[in-house]
Amino acid sequence: MTGLDASFLYLETPEQMMVINGLVHLDVTTVEEGYSFERLRSGLARRVKAVPPFRRKVHDSPWNPGHPAWVEDFDFDITHHLRRIELGPAGTEDELLETCGRLxxxxxxxxxxxxxxWILERGDPHAPTVSAFCRVHHSVIDGMLGAELLSALAATDATTPDQDPALARTHVGRANTLQLIAGGARDVLGRPLALLRLLPETLSVPAAMRRARGRAGHGESMPAPFTAPRTLFNHSLTPHRAVATVSLDLASVKLVTARLGGTVNDVLLTVVGGAVRSYLEAHGDSPTSSMVAIVPMSTRDDLATGGANQVSAMFASLATDVADPVERYERISAAAETTKRQAASIRPALLDNWARMGPRRLLDMGMRAYEALRLADVHPVIYNLIVSNVPGPRHALYFLGARITHMHPFGPLLHGAGLSVTSLSTDGRLDLGVISCEHLVPDPDAVARGITAALDELLELTAS
Known part of the structure; x- marks a missing residue:
C-alpha cells in the first residue's frame, strides 16, 4: 500500500469517515430477464471477480513499522457487501436521501x-424504482479510479459483459505477517535518505510558485491555506451526514463558456460559490472576504506510483465577495490559469512521497487528538469547502443490465469544512452530489437548489 493510500486510513476517525459515496439511479426496465434483487446479487458476485481492488482487504500488524498491505480476501462473501433496503410503496425522494445520509x-x-x-427499492414492489448507494473507502479509490471501476462493473449496453479471465485470476496472495514486517522495516530504513532528497525540493516550492505566477502574467495568485474566512460550516465535524443531489444540463454549462470563455470547471466554481453565498446570506453569516475551495486534481497521467490514489489539490477562490455573478465568473476564470500554473509547479509525486514518510502511529494518534480537542474550531480556517469535478463516461452505461440514469458522487469531509460538492460529467449532464455534516449544514438541499438557481441566473445575465 502506498503512503498516500494508507494516509486515508490514518486520517479516519469516528467523526471523519474517509469514504467516497455515490447514489446511482437505475432504470431496471432495461433488464432483459426482469429485475430481481437476487438476480442482481448473483450478477454482481460474478462481475466483482474481474475487479481485483474489490476483493482485497487491509492486512496489518502491531509490529509493522511501515504501512499496511492489501491481501486477497479468500473468504469473500457478496452478502456482506450487497444489501437491500425496501422503502415501501410510499417511499419518497426525501426518504431516499435521508436513508443515504444515514448510510x-x-x-x-x-x-x-x-x-x-446498498440497493434501495421504493414504489410498486412488483416494478420498483431502484437506486444503488455505493460506498468505497478512499484508500481503495480516488475520483478518477472510481469512475474507471464503475465502468469495469458496468457496460455500454444492456447485455452482460464478458468476464476477463486474466483479471479474475489476479490476486495478491494471503496475509504474511513476517513479510509485512520485513517490508515495513525496509521502508522505514530508507526514509532518512528520502527525507534528504525531499527537504530541498519542498523548501523550493514557494519560489517555484512565485515564478509560475510571474509566467502567467495576470489573474490572482492561488489563495494560501489558513486564510479562508470562518463560516457556520467551518467547525469540527460530528459523525452524522446529510446529502442532496442536483443535475445540470452540460449544454447549458458549455453555453456559458461559449459566451464568456473559460471552462466547465470555472462555471462549477462560480455556481457553487453563488449557492454558498446565498445560503450564508439567508443564515446571516456571509463573510466579507472570498471563501476558498480546495479542488482535487488527478495526477493519473503524470504519476505512476502504483497506488489507488494519484491525486493532488489546489486552492481556488470562489469570489464570494463579488455580488454580480458575471463579474464573479470572470474573476474565477482569470485566476484559473495562474492557479493551475502554480499547482503544476509542484511535482505530482511530492505529496505521495511525503505521505510515504509519515510516521503512522503519530499520524493516527495525532488525528484522534485533533478530533478530541476540537482544534478545527480554534486554528484559522484552512479552506471552506471541497469542490471536485470528475470526468465520467460520455455515453450511457448499464449496471448488470439496468440503464444508469444518474450518478451523484459524494466526497468525504474533513474536520473544519463540513460541506463538499462533487460533480460527475456523464451522458450530456453534470450530476452533482452535495454532502454535509448534518449538525453544521442540516439542509444541503438548499445548497443544491442554489446551484441550479445560480446557473439559471448566469445564463440569463449572459443571454444578451
Whole structure:
C-alpha cells in the first residue's frame, strides 16, 4: 500500500469517515430477464471477480513499522457487501436521501474489503424504482479510479459483459505477517535518505510558485491555506451526514463558456460559490472576504506510483465577495490559469512521497487528538469547502443490465469544512452530489437548489 493510500486510513476517525459515496439511479426496465434483487446479487458476485481492488482487504500488524498491505480476501462473501433496503410503496425522494445520509454516517468494516452497495427499492414492489448507494473507502479509490471501476462493473449496453479471465485470476496472495514486517522495516530504513532528497525540493516550492505566477502574467495568485474566512460550516465535524443531489444540463454549462470563455470547471466554481453565498446570506453569516475551495486534481497521467490514489489539490477562490455573478465568473476564470500554473509547479509525486514518510502511529494518534480537542474550531480556517469535478463516461452505461440514469458522487469531509460538492460529467449532464455534516449544514438541499438557481441566473445575465 502506498503512503498516500494508507494516509486515508490514518486520517479516519469516528467523526471523519474517509469514504467516497455515490447514489446511482437505475432504470431496471432495461433488464432483459426482469429485475430481481437476487438476480442482481448473483450478477454482481460474478462481475466483482474481474475487479481485483474489490476483493482485497487491509492486512496489518502491531509490529509493522511501515504501512499496511492489501491481501486477497479468500473468504469473500457478496452478502456482506450487497444489501437491500425496501422503502415501501410510499417511499419518497426525501426518504431516499435521508436513508443515504444515514448510510454515509457509518464506517466500513476493515475486516472485509472496503466497499458496500446498498440497493434501495421504493414504489410498486412488483416494478420498483431502484437506486444503488455505493460506498468505497478512499484508500481503495480516488475520483478518477472510481469512475474507471464503475465502468469495469458496468457496460455500454444492456447485455452482460464478458468476464476477463486474466483479471479474475489476479490476486495478491494471503496475509504474511513476517513479510509485512520485513517490508515495513525496509521502508522505514530508507526514509532518512528520502527525507534528504525531499527537504530541498519542498523548501523550493514557494519560489517555484512565485515564478509560475510571474509566467502567467495576470489573474490572482492561488489563495494560501489558513486564510479562508470562518463560516457556520467551518467547525469540527460530528459523525452524522446529510446529502442532496442536483443535475445540470452540460449544454447549458458549455453555453456559458461559449459566451464568456473559460471552462466547465470555472462555471462549477462560480455556481457553487453563488449557492454558498446565498445560503450564508439567508443564515446571516456571509463573510466579507472570498471563501476558498480546495479542488482535487488527478495526477493519473503524470504519476505512476502504483497506488489507488494519484491525486493532488489546489486552492481556488470562489469570489464570494463579488455580488454580480458575471463579474464573479470572470474573476474565477482569470485566476484559473495562474492557479493551475502554480499547482503544476509542484511535482505530482511530492505529496505521495511525503505521505510515504509519515510516521503512522503519530499520524493516527495525532488525528484522534485533533478530533478530541476540537482544534478545527480554534486554528484559522484552512479552506471552506471541497469542490471536485470528475470526468465520467460520455455515453450511457448499464449496471448488470439496468440503464444508469444518474450518478451523484459524494466526497468525504474533513474536520473544519463540513460541506463538499462533487460533480460527475456523464451522458450530456453534470450530476452533482452535495454532502454535509448534518449538525453544521442540516439542509444541503438548499445548497443544491442554489446551484441550479445560480446557473439559471448566469445564463440569463449572459443571454444578451
Amino acid at each position: 454515509a454516517s457509518t464506517p466500513l468494516d476493515r475486516a472485509h474489503p472496503l466497499w458496500q452497495i
